Amino acid sequence: MDETRDLPERIPKEAREMAGFISLVIDESTTRFGVSVIDTGIRCFRKKCFGTINSEFLFETDEIYWSCTKCQNAGTISGWQGSRWDNS
Numbered sequence: 001m002d003e004t005r006d007l008p009e010r011i012p013k014e015a016r017e018m019a020g021f022i023s024l025v026i027d028e029s030t031t032r033f034g035v036s037v038i039d040t041g042i043r044c045f046r047k048k049c050f051g052t053i054n055s056e057f058l059f060e061t062d063e064i065y066w067s068c069t070k071c072q073n074a075g076t077i078s079g080w081q082g083s084r085w086d087n088s
């Protein structure tokens with residue numbers, strides 16, 4: 001990953017916010033690598049949702065699974081190893 005370049009301007013705002021969210025989840029999760037379910041403290045990005053994001057490592061697929069504590073918002077992140085937010 002190129003650390004000197006920002007995300008291109010042509011990426012829509014939502015996608016950039018999503019990229020920011022994903023990087024936060026990786027950052028918080030890998031700081032607490034080894035914890036089974038991580039309370040990242042990151043606010044859910046859904047409008048009017050006041051939940052926070054929990055995450056866990058899926059070791060079989062090397063993905064990070066994240067989910068909101070209050071709504072159905074959830075997803076997985078792959079390719080996080082070796083990214084600039086990887087603290088593990």
Ligand SMILES: [Zn+2]
Binds near residue numbers: 046052072
């Ligand atoms: Zn939510």
